[in-house]
Amino acid sequence: MDGVPSSHPLQLLVQQAQQQRDQAQSALRRAAEAASQAQQQNEQLRSYRDDYQRRWSAQFHQGATMEILQCYRSFMQRLDQAVTQQTRQAELAAARQAQAREHLVESERRVAAVRKLLQRRAAEQSQVQRQREQKQSDELAQRVHWNAKRAHNAH
Numbered sequence: 001m002d003g004v005p006s007s008h009p010l011q012l013l014v015q016q017a018q019q020q021r022d023q024a025q026s027a028l029r030r031a032a033e034a035a036s037q038a039q040q041q042n043e044q045l046r047s048y049r050d051d052y053q054r055r056w057s058a059q060f061h062q063g064a065t066m067e068i069l070q071c072y073r074s075f076m077q078r079l080d081q082a083v084t085q086q087t088r089q090a091e092l093a094a095a096r097q098a099q100a101r102e103h104l105v106e107s108e109r110r111v112a113a114v115r116k117l118l119q120r121r122a123a124e125q126s127q128v129q130r131q132r133e134q135k136q137s138d139e140l141a142q143r144v145h146w147n148a149k150r151a152h153n154a155h
Contacts, residue, residue: 010118017114021107024100031100035093042086049079 056072064072 008118008121010114010121014111014114014118017107017111021104021111024104024107028097028100028104031093031097035090035097038086038090038093042083042090045079045083045086049076049083052076052079 053076060069060072
């Protein structure tokens with residue numbers, strides 16, 4: 001970014017793009033944590049349901065009253081609903097994580113594009129400066145040549 005003042009609008013645009021990228025990184029971290037937590041809860045709930053089902057299945061082989069059987073079925077229905085709901089939550093959290101990842105990639109692309117534009121502008125300014133210096137050098141050389149020629153013709 002040499003040759004481009006830090007107050008240059010493109011430099012400010014780079015800083016803004018970097019801030020947006022940093023925010024996108026933070027959002028992705030939060031989304032990943034939420035997705036992981038939702039998935040863990042889903043797995044724990046499924047495991048609890050499966051354990052509960054196994055324990056009561058063995059209990060029913062020994063015989064159980066109709067009332068206990070109805071309580072078991074009612075509780076299993078609620079567990080199944082909870083598992084279904086938690087599965088949806090885990091899927092939504094995974095979708096939010098994917099969306100956050102996509103947003104981060106877009107932010108990184110924007111930072112790279114603005115940096116590239118800034119580098120191009122700095123290179124253009126350097127080229128203009130080199131051309132200006134070359135022109136001044138050529139003009140000085142031409143003046144020295146003309147002065148030397150006039151001095152030579154004057155003698």
